[in-house]
Amino acid sequence: MSPTFDHVTLGQRVLFGSGRAADNLAAEVTRLGARRIMVIASPSEVPVAQEVTKHIDGTLFHDDVAPHVPIAKAESARAAAAEHSIDLLVCVGGGSTTGLAKAVALTTGLPIVAVPTTYAGSEATNVWGLTEAARKTTGVDDRVLPVTVIYDAHLTLSLPVELSVASGLNGMAHCIDSMWAPRTDPINRALAAEGIRALAEGLPAIKNDPQNLRGREQTLYGAYLSAVAFASAGSGLHHKICHVLGGAYDLPHAQTHATVLPYVLAFNAPAAPEAEHRIAGAFGTDTAVAGLDALRVALDAPRALKNYGLDEAWIAEAVELILPFVPDSNPRPVTATDLEALLRAAHAGETPVL
Incomplete structure (x- = not known):
């Protein structure tokens, strides 16, 4: 019997190249016409994020990141984005960092450029997750799908x-x-x-x-x-x-x-x-x-x-x-x-x- 199915392919730009993250990010910022950029990275990833963003002018560095995206962290990041009139989110790190960027995008509709440093995979999905009162809620929303993912294996070399x-x-x-x-x-x-x-x-x-x-x-x-x-x-x-x-x-x-x-x-x-x-x-x-x-x-x-x-x-x-x-x-x-x-x-x- 012939297969019958209904498949949706999510629209996303993927740039893959070892040693090219900083250049690829600068090109994407130019392509997207972004002027006020919020860079999200955990404290441990800040040095990597600084290297990746060396060719762009980040308006705000935000490092208040935690696993499973506690709702208080999400609300803090959303407030920071609004206060600084952010027009692009750049997240550099693993699943927790990408998850926080998604939490901001969920309520603001801001575009995300994701630069993963682990193999979490969250950067390529339209799935979001938030934790409140020890209960994790997940959902699906195309607003949280990063518009671009920049993969650079050099950024994973320090991952134990x-x-x-x-x-x-x-x-x-x-x-x-x-x-x-x-x-x-x-x-x-x-x-x-x-x-x-x-x-x-x-x-x-x-x-x-x-x-x-x-x-x-x-x-x-x-x-x-x-x-x-x-x-x-x-x-x-x-x-x-x-x-x-x-x-x-x-x-x-x-x-x-x-x-x-x-x-x-x-x-x-x-x-x-x-x-x-x-x-x-x-x-x-x-x-x-x-x-x-x-x-x-x-x-x-x-x-x-x-x-x-x-x-x-x-x-x-x-x-x-x-x-x-x-x-x-x-x-x-x-x-x-x-x-x-x-x-x-x-x-x-x-x-x-x-």
């Missing part, structure tokens, strides 16, 4: 191997979740499969040699593909779990995704043979679970949520928080018992069970 691994596996989670997310289709599955292949090639190269620029370029490429696939396919079971855990218990974003991923894959794979076969093919292994497991062993990937701040006593509450957000389209029905078993195994770092 452990964070590179966790961030890259966050990208891998975007790819795998896209195989069975609510709006999945043949186009975003193809992008996700290529993303898996690129990440599986690039991350071990970084692990073996942190200064391997080719490995970092492949990983950036894979992270971009993962985000484009995710933006089209939507949030699957994996992301619903991780968004709740991150917002409710302030767990680190990338490490949480990296830890939970093998458990969701092992849970869903038997019920989604076509997706499982495609994932396995991208890894070049007999099964999807074997491919991800081999990669995680090679990378010495994060293994247990207890190592990242999740108290076992919180699991029962987490199950109740997650259950209402489980997508109806998940390949396998999800019960409270299933979620509890998955979270307990991920908390302890036990071997995922099919």
Whole structure:
């Protein structure tokens, strides 16, 4: 039977080139005709941001950034943008920095130029997230999609191997979740499969040699593909779990995704043979679970949520928080018992069970 689907490709300019970030940013500022620029970067990323923005005149540097975008941080940034009559947002950093820029764009409609320094992928999606009273809310709005993304692998060279691994596996989670997310289709599955292949090639190269620029370029490429696939396919079971855990218990974003991923894959794979076969093919292994497991062993990937701040006593509450957000389209029905078993195994770092 011929495939039938409805696919939307998001409109975005992507500039990719190692060592070219500052020049590419200056060219984009000129192209967009921006005159009052707000540069958003966390305190640790300010030196990188200063280098990237050396050819432009930034009106305001804003470094009040925190994971999961607390609503108070968003309101502060929005007020700063209004006070200085900002007409362009430039964010330099990881997912938290991009997330804050999106929070400003959500209410102001200001354009964003994103310059990622990690493999988070948020820069290529129209998904936003805000945390208030320990609950994370996410949504979709085209206003938050950066108009331009500037990728420069040189900017990731200082990212420690452990964070590179966790961030890259966050990208891998975007790819795998896209195989069975609510709006999945043949186009975003193809992008996700290529993303898996690129990440599986690039991350071990970084692990073996942190200064391997080719490995970092492949990983950036894979992270971009993962985000484009995710933006089209939507949030699957994996992301619903991780968004709740991150917002409710302030767990680190990338490490949480990296830890939970093998458990969701092992849970869903038997019920989604076509997706499982495609994932396995991208890894070049007999099964999807074997491919991800081999990669995680090679990378010495994060293994247990207890190592990242999740108290076992919180699991029962987490199950109740997650259950209402489980997508109806998940390949396998999800019960409270299933979620509890998955979270307990991920908390302890036990071997995922099919």
